Amino acid sequence: MSVYTQTSRGTTYRFDGLVELMAKATPARSGDELAGCAAGSDAERVAAQLALADVPLSQFLEEPLVPYETDEVTRLILDTHDAVAFEPVRSLTVGAFRDWLLELAPRPEAGSVMGALAPGLTPEMVAAVSKLMRNQDLIAVAKATRVTTAFRSTVGLPGRLATRLQPNHPTDDLRGIAAATLDGLLLGCGDAVIGVNPAGDSPQTCADLLHLLDGIRSEYEIPTQTCVLTHVTTTIGLIEAGVPVDLVFQSVAGTQAANEGFGVSLSMLKEGYEAGLSLGRGTVGKNVMYMETGQGSALSADAHRGVGDRPVDQQTLEARAYAVCREYKPLLVNTVVGFIGPEYLYDGKQIIRAGLEDHFCGKLLGLPMGVDVCYTNHAEADQDDMDTLLTLLGVAGCSFVIAVPGADDVMLGYQSTSFHDALYTRQALGMRPAPEFEAWLRKMQMMDDDGRVLPVEASSSALRALTGVSR
Amino acid sequence: MTDFWDELRATTQARIGLGRAGDGMPTSRVLEFRLAHAVARDAVHDPLDVDALVGELVRSGVCAGIEDDAGTGAVRAPVIEGEPGRARLGAPVVVTSRAANRAEYLRRPDRGRLPRDLAGLPATGADVGFVLADGLSARALQTHGPALLKALVEALPATFTLAPPVIATQARVGLGDHIGAALGVKTVLVLIGERPGLSVADSLGVYLTHHPEPGRPDSDRNCVSNIHSPGGLPYEAAARVIGGLIAGARQLGRSGVALKDTSREAAIAASTPDVALP
Structure with missing residues (x-):
C-alpha cells in the first residue's frame, strides 16, 4: 500500500x-x-x-x-x-x-x-x-454541467427546477394519497415524478397505488411519470403482471456488501432496467430508472470497509453509488441527504455541505441529480437550514427536489421540502418547471405568463374530481 | 375552499390545503409546524418509564408479574404454554444496550445494537420472542406496546411456544438479534419506537427476523410500520399481517426480501427496511 x-x-x-x-x-x-x-x-x-x-x-x-x-x-x-x-x-x-x-x-x-x-x-x-x-x-x-434526461417530461434543462410530488400515507390510503396529489398539482409540483413510498411492499398494495397514480396521470393528461418506490424485484413482478409501471425504483449504495444489505445486485438492477425499458412507456425519452442514495447507507449496514478491512469515508462511498446509478441511465437520482440521521450528518452545517457535495459529484459523473433536502427530529437542524440548502441547490442547478405537503412526510416521519418551498425557489431564482409540465400548467390555467403558479381554488379546479376515488 | 379540504383531511394527516401567503405558507401554518417540531424533538429525548411499562403489561393480563429471584434482582421466567386463565407470557425481563445515555445513543447506533448483559435471559427454544424496544420514541412503546403485544399474542396459534418479553432500553433493531439468539427463539419480533414525525411522535414499528443471530443484515428482516392510533395501522390489523409473515417465514425457512406479505389485509402490508432503521 x-x-x-x-x-x-x-x-x-x-x-x-x-x-x-x-x-x-x-x-x-x-x-x-x-x-x-x-x-x-x-x-x-x-x-x-x-x-x-x-x-x-x-x-x-x-x-x-x-x-x-x-x-x-x-x-x-x-x-x-x-x-x-x-x-x-x-x-x-x-x-x-x-x-x-x-x-x-x-x-x-x-x-x-x-x-x-x-x-x-x-x-x-x-x-x-x-x-x-x-x-x-x-x-x-x-x-x-449539463445533464438532461427524459421520460414524459424533460429533467435538468437550464433554468428549470423539477419536483417529485411525494404524497405518502402511513397506511397507503388511496383517498389520502389522492388528496395530497391534488394539493401538490395545484401548487405546480410533480414534474419530475409523482412518487409514493408505500408503507409496505405487498405487491397488491403497490399495484393499487400504481393504478391510482396512473389513472390520475392519464385522466388529466399530465406530462409526468409515476412511481411506487418498492424493491426492484417487486416492480419486476408488477411489470410481469401487467401493472402500469413507468419508472423502476431502487435504493443503491457504494459497495457490493451494502447493496446486498438492500437485497440487490448489479445483475438484478440490470434485469429491472431492461424490464422497465421493454414497456416503452416514455414519450419524450427512455430513462426509466429512479434511484436513491444517501451518505451513511453503507456504514449503517456495516458494509463500508475497503482495502485492508479499513473504513472508507461515507462521502466517497456515496460517490461510488453514483457509478452504480449511471450504469442504468436513470431519469432521476435522489440523494436523501438528511434522512438517515445525526449519527451520519449531525447538524445543519453537515447536511448542507453533504447536499452540495452529493449534487456536485453526481452531476460531474453525468447524473440527473436531485436532492431530498431534509432532516429528522433527532438531528440538530430546522427549516432555516433547509431554506439555506434549497436556495444553494437552486443556484447550483439541481435537477429536482422533493415536495411533500407542508414539508411534513407523515409516512416516513421526517421533514423534507414543501410544495410552497418549490414555489419560493422557482420565484426567487427565476426558474420554471419542466417544459412539458409548464405547458400543461398553462393549458390548465394554473400558471400565468410570468411563470407564477396561480392561487387556484381547489373547489373550482378541474382537478378536484381526482380525489373521488372509489376505495 | 375550507370545506373542500376539511373533507379530504379526514383521509390523511398530511398537511394539505394550507393556503398561501404569496408563495409561502400563512403565518399560522408556519407556527403550527414550528410547534410540532419542538414537540417531536422533546419526544426523542423523553426516557422510557420501565416500571410503568412492566405494570401495564402485567395489568393487561398478557404477562405474568416479575418475581425477584432470591433478592438478587435477576428475573427468571419459564416458557408458558397457552392455557386458559393464565397470562400467555412469562414475566418481562429488562435489558439495556451499550449506549450509556440518550446523547450517546443518538451518535453511536453501533452501541445501541449491542447488549450490555444478557445473562438474565432464559434459553427458551420457543417459537417466538418479543423485544419491546424504546428506539427513537419511548413514548410510542409506552403508549402502544402493551396493546400491540396483546394483539400479537392473540393472533398467534395456541400451539406456539412464546418466550417472556424482553424490555430493552437505548435499543436499536439489531439488538433483537442478540436477544433472540440468547432466548433461542425461532423468530424474534422487535417492537420499537419509530423516529418521531411532526404529526405522529408515537408510532411503533415491528421488525421480524427469522433465526435471529448477531450479524444478520437488514435484508433478512421484514417490517410493519406506522402502528399507532388514531390514524395509523390498528393493533389487530398489524398483528394479523405479522402472524402471516411468521407463518410464511417458517414455511420458507427465512425472513427478509424473499418473504413477501401476501395476506392482502386491506391496504396494509409489510416491507423490507430501506435506508435507516430506528
Missing part, C-alpha cells in the same frame, strides 16, 4: 493509502467519526487535503479503495472506465483538477466538455476533488 506524508508547520502526518488519506481529508461529519476514520484534528484534516491535492488523478485507477476482487461495484467502476474520455485530465493532480474545473466552469463550452469528460472520471476522483472544494466551488462547477 502506498504511504502519503505531509509536513505542516513542523508536524509530519502519515496516511496509509488513499483509503486513509481520503477519509482524513473529508470535511468533518459524524458518520466518519462513528466509523473511526475521521481526522483526529482540524490540522490533520488540512494536512490530508494538502497531500491529496498532490495525488495524480491516475493514481485512483491504480489504487482502488475497495478491493477489485471482492467488490462488483469496484469492478464496474474500473472495467467501464473510458480512457479516451479521461485523456484531457489524465496528467492532472487532484488539486490541479480543481483549478481546471473552476477555469472551465464560466466558459460557454463547459457543459459539453464536462459531459464528454464524465465517462473518464471515477467516483473516487470526483469525491477527491470535492474534498478540496469550498461550498461555492461545488455550486459553481455543478451549475456549469
Whole structure:
C-alpha cells in the first residue's frame, strides 16, 4: 500500500493509502467519526487535503479503495472506465483538477466538455476533488454541467427546477394519497415524478397505488411519470403482471456488501432496467430508472470497509453509488441527504455541505441529480437550514427536489421540502418547471405568463374530481 | 375552499390545503409546524418509564408479574404454554444496550445494537420472542406496546411456544438479534419506537427476523410500520399481517426480501427496511 506524508508547520502526518488519506481529508461529519476514520484534528484534516491535492488523478485507477476482487461495484467502476474520455485530465493532480474545473466552469463550452469528460472520471476522483472544494466551488462547477434526461417530461434543462410530488400515507390510503396529489398539482409540483413510498411492499398494495397514480396521470393528461418506490424485484413482478409501471425504483449504495444489505445486485438492477425499458412507456425519452442514495447507507449496514478491512469515508462511498446509478441511465437520482440521521450528518452545517457535495459529484459523473433536502427530529437542524440548502441547490442547478405537503412526510416521519418551498425557489431564482409540465400548467390555467403558479381554488379546479376515488 | 379540504383531511394527516401567503405558507401554518417540531424533538429525548411499562403489561393480563429471584434482582421466567386463565407470557425481563445515555445513543447506533448483559435471559427454544424496544420514541412503546403485544399474542396459534418479553432500553433493531439468539427463539419480533414525525411522535414499528443471530443484515428482516392510533395501522390489523409473515417465514425457512406479505389485509402490508432503521 502506498504511504502519503505531509509536513505542516513542523508536524509530519502519515496516511496509509488513499483509503486513509481520503477519509482524513473529508470535511468533518459524524458518520466518519462513528466509523473511526475521521481526522483526529482540524490540522490533520488540512494536512490530508494538502497531500491529496498532490495525488495524480491516475493514481485512483491504480489504487482502488475497495478491493477489485471482492467488490462488483469496484469492478464496474474500473472495467467501464473510458480512457479516451479521461485523456484531457489524465496528467492532472487532484488539486490541479480543481483549478481546471473552476477555469472551465464560466466558459460557454463547459457543459459539453464536462459531459464528454464524465465517462473518464471515477467516483473516487470526483469525491477527491470535492474534498478540496469550498461550498461555492461545488455550486459553481455543478451549475456549469449539463445533464438532461427524459421520460414524459424533460429533467435538468437550464433554468428549470423539477419536483417529485411525494404524497405518502402511513397506511397507503388511496383517498389520502389522492388528496395530497391534488394539493401538490395545484401548487405546480410533480414534474419530475409523482412518487409514493408505500408503507409496505405487498405487491397488491403497490399495484393499487400504481393504478391510482396512473389513472390520475392519464385522466388529466399530465406530462409526468409515476412511481411506487418498492424493491426492484417487486416492480419486476408488477411489470410481469401487467401493472402500469413507468419508472423502476431502487435504493443503491457504494459497495457490493451494502447493496446486498438492500437485497440487490448489479445483475438484478440490470434485469429491472431492461424490464422497465421493454414497456416503452416514455414519450419524450427512455430513462426509466429512479434511484436513491444517501451518505451513511453503507456504514449503517456495516458494509463500508475497503482495502485492508479499513473504513472508507461515507462521502466517497456515496460517490461510488453514483457509478452504480449511471450504469442504468436513470431519469432521476435522489440523494436523501438528511434522512438517515445525526449519527451520519449531525447538524445543519453537515447536511448542507453533504447536499452540495452529493449534487456536485453526481452531476460531474453525468447524473440527473436531485436532492431530498431534509432532516429528522433527532438531528440538530430546522427549516432555516433547509431554506439555506434549497436556495444553494437552486443556484447550483439541481435537477429536482422533493415536495411533500407542508414539508411534513407523515409516512416516513421526517421533514423534507414543501410544495410552497418549490414555489419560493422557482420565484426567487427565476426558474420554471419542466417544459412539458409548464405547458400543461398553462393549458390548465394554473400558471400565468410570468411563470407564477396561480392561487387556484381547489373547489373550482378541474382537478378536484381526482380525489373521488372509489376505495 | 375550507370545506373542500376539511373533507379530504379526514383521509390523511398530511398537511394539505394550507393556503398561501404569496408563495409561502400563512403565518399560522408556519407556527403550527414550528410547534410540532419542538414537540417531536422533546419526544426523542423523553426516557422510557420501565416500571410503568412492566405494570401495564402485567395489568393487561398478557404477562405474568416479575418475581425477584432470591433478592438478587435477576428475573427468571419459564416458557408458558397457552392455557386458559393464565397470562400467555412469562414475566418481562429488562435489558439495556451499550449506549450509556440518550446523547450517546443518538451518535453511536453501533452501541445501541449491542447488549450490555444478557445473562438474565432464559434459553427458551420457543417459537417466538418479543423485544419491546424504546428506539427513537419511548413514548410510542409506552403508549402502544402493551396493546400491540396483546394483539400479537392473540393472533398467534395456541400451539406456539412464546418466550417472556424482553424490555430493552437505548435499543436499536439489531439488538433483537442478540436477544433472540440468547432466548433461542425461532423468530424474534422487535417492537420499537419509530423516529418521531411532526404529526405522529408515537408510532411503533415491528421488525421480524427469522433465526435471529448477531450479524444478520437488514435484508433478512421484514417490517410493519406506522402502528399507532388514531390514524395509523390498528393493533389487530398489524398483528394479523405479522402472524402471516411468521407463518410464511417458517414455511420458507427465512425472513427478509424473499418473504413477501401476501395476506392482502386491506391496504396494509409489510416491507423490507430501506435506508435507516430506528
